[in-house]
Amino acid sequence: MQPRPDDLLHCSIAATLSLIGEKWTILILRDIFQGIRRFDDFLERLQCSPAVLSARLKTLTEAGILRRVGYREPGERERFEYRPTRAAVELLPVIIGLMQWGDRHLTADGKGPVDLLTRSERRPVRAALVDDQGQLVQPNDIEMSRARRQAEAVAESESTTAPATRA
Amino acid sequence: MQPRPDDLLHCSIAATLSLIGEKWTILILRDIFQGIRRFDDFLERLQCSPAVLSARLKTLTEAGILRRVGYREPGERERFEYRPTRAAVELLPVIIGLMQWGDRHLTADGKGPVDLLTRSERRPVRAALVDDQGQLVQPNDIEMSRARRQAEAVAESESTTAPATRA
DNA sequence: CAGTATCCCATATGATACTG
DNA sequence: CAGTATCATATGGGATACTG
Numbered sequence: 014m015q016p017r018p019d020d021l022l023h024c025s026i027a028a029t030l031s032l033i034g035e036k037w038t039i040l041i042l043r044d045i046f047q048g049i050r051r052f053d054d055f056l057e058r059l060q061c062s063p064a065v066l067s068a069r070l071k072t073l074t075e076a077g078i079l080r081r082v083g084y085r086e087p088g089e090r091e092r093f094e095y096r097p098t099r100a101a102v103e104l105l106p107v108i109i110g111l112m113q114w115g116d117r118h119l120t121a122d123g124k125g126p127v128d129l130l131t132r133s134e135r136r137p138v139r140a141a142l143v144d145d146q147g148q149l150v151q152p153n154d155i156e157m158s159r160a161r162r163q164a165e166a167v168a169e170s171e172s173t174t175a176p177a178t179r180a
Numbered sequence: 181m182q183p184r185p186d187d188l189l190h191c192s193i194a195a196t197l198s199l200i201g202e203k204w205t206i207l208i209l210r211d212i213f214q215g216i217r218r219f220d221d222f223l224e225r226l227q228c229s230p231a232v233l234s235a236r237l238k239t240l241t242e243a244g245i246l247r248r249v250g251y252r253e254p255g256e257r258e259r260f261e262y263r264p265t266r267a268a269v270e271l272l273p274v275i276i277g278l279m280q281w282g283d284r285h286l287t288a289d290g291k292g293p294v295d296l297l298t299r300s301e302r303r304p305v306r307a308a309l310v311d312d313q314g315q316l317v318q319p320n321d322i323e324m325s326r327a328r329r330q331a332e333a334v335a336e337s338e339s340t341t342a343p344a345t346r347a
Numbered sequence: 348c349a350g351t352a353t354c355c356c357a358t359a360t361g362a363t364a365c366t367g
Numbered sequence: 368c369a370g371t372a373t374c375a376t377a378t379g380g381g382a383t384a385c386t387g
Contacts, residue, residue, distance in 0.1 A: 014203050016203070017227050019227075020207070024207075024210070024279075024282075025283045025286060026207065026210050026278045026279045026282060027207060027210075030206060030278065034203070036181050036201070036379075036380075037183075037380090039197060039201075040187070040193065040197075043191070046324050051348080051349085052349050053349070060186075062380065062383090063349085063350065063351080064350090064352080064381090065380060065381085067350060070350095077285070092348070092349080093348090093350095100281075103281055103284065103319070106276075106307035106308060107281065108193060109273075109309060110273035111192070111193045111197065112196070113270075113273075114267075114270055114271055115191075115192025115193060117270065118196075119195045119196065119199075120192065125191075125192040125327070126192070126327055128325055128327040128328075129322060130322070131323070134311075136312050136313070138311055139309070139310060140274075141309070141310045142272060142273060142305055142308070143306060143307075143316065144298055147308075149310065149314045150298055152270070153269065154298050154299050154300055155272070155296060155297070155298060155299065155305055156296070156297050157294055157295075157296055158294065158297070159293060159294060159295070160294055161295075203359075203360080204360095218368080218369085219368075219369050220369070229363090230369085231360085231361090231372080231373090234371070256368095259369080260370095
């Protein structure tokens, strides 16, 4: 998915989507977080063509989101698997956020077919917004505005404030 | 973006993507959260064709993510604007998650062009994973597994556990 | 198993003109 | 302003065959 070049420079949302916004990419990451590691296993779960899968895995690997790791089981030839990197893990709020939204808004009972629990204490997990102290933030207490960094005191005529979140 | 029908039923991630996974949809929501409300303003910022914008706004409205509201300024004819609903606000972890990932991984200095602050105390905001008590959860403390509800005690031969998050 | 290479097609999109 | 209509094009993706 390629937005206009201008957006790629000026908007991290567009830039990220240009990397992981293709049709199958997020579903590959979903599978990764469910433990899928090998080409044929992805293929079976996604039901996409191997060419597409190959291309997406390559993009994800080049972006540093997956690592391609060779391994060899005793007596077997070398195989490869794809593992999540830290950059992949940092996409979890996005992926879990998508899942949670679908659970709430697109199912009859508001519950989805996949559970998320902490390993340690088996507590339910959800994506949320927090401040720099880890305290939950109410969504309509948020203001999204253009950052003002160094040399940007220029072009002051344009409005830089933003009305922001209000349902 | 239409994944295979099977996924729509069994995966909330795929289901949500089928609604908001199109090329411009998330960028429309980005603009919504920056206060954009009117057709021509979206058009100018997105630089997409009016037909596409129209279609996406329709999808978002039908999905209950936006509301189309008529208004009339004194002496003017009726105009329309699009406002976020609660369902839109619940997508913020996804949108902010995308932005935050791009800020961290796709910029030189790790900082993006948009700031997120709480209105009340002007603290930085980020997307994160929390448990049911609002406590932060470490990403690799998470286990994603098929929920076991009512009649699913069948088909026990298949492995239902998942290795999950490990970089 | 783990991919790559082709071919073809559906459709999303860009460009543009038009309407109330 | 707020869209709808039309047309040409690009490209993502499905199907399938092939390779080390």
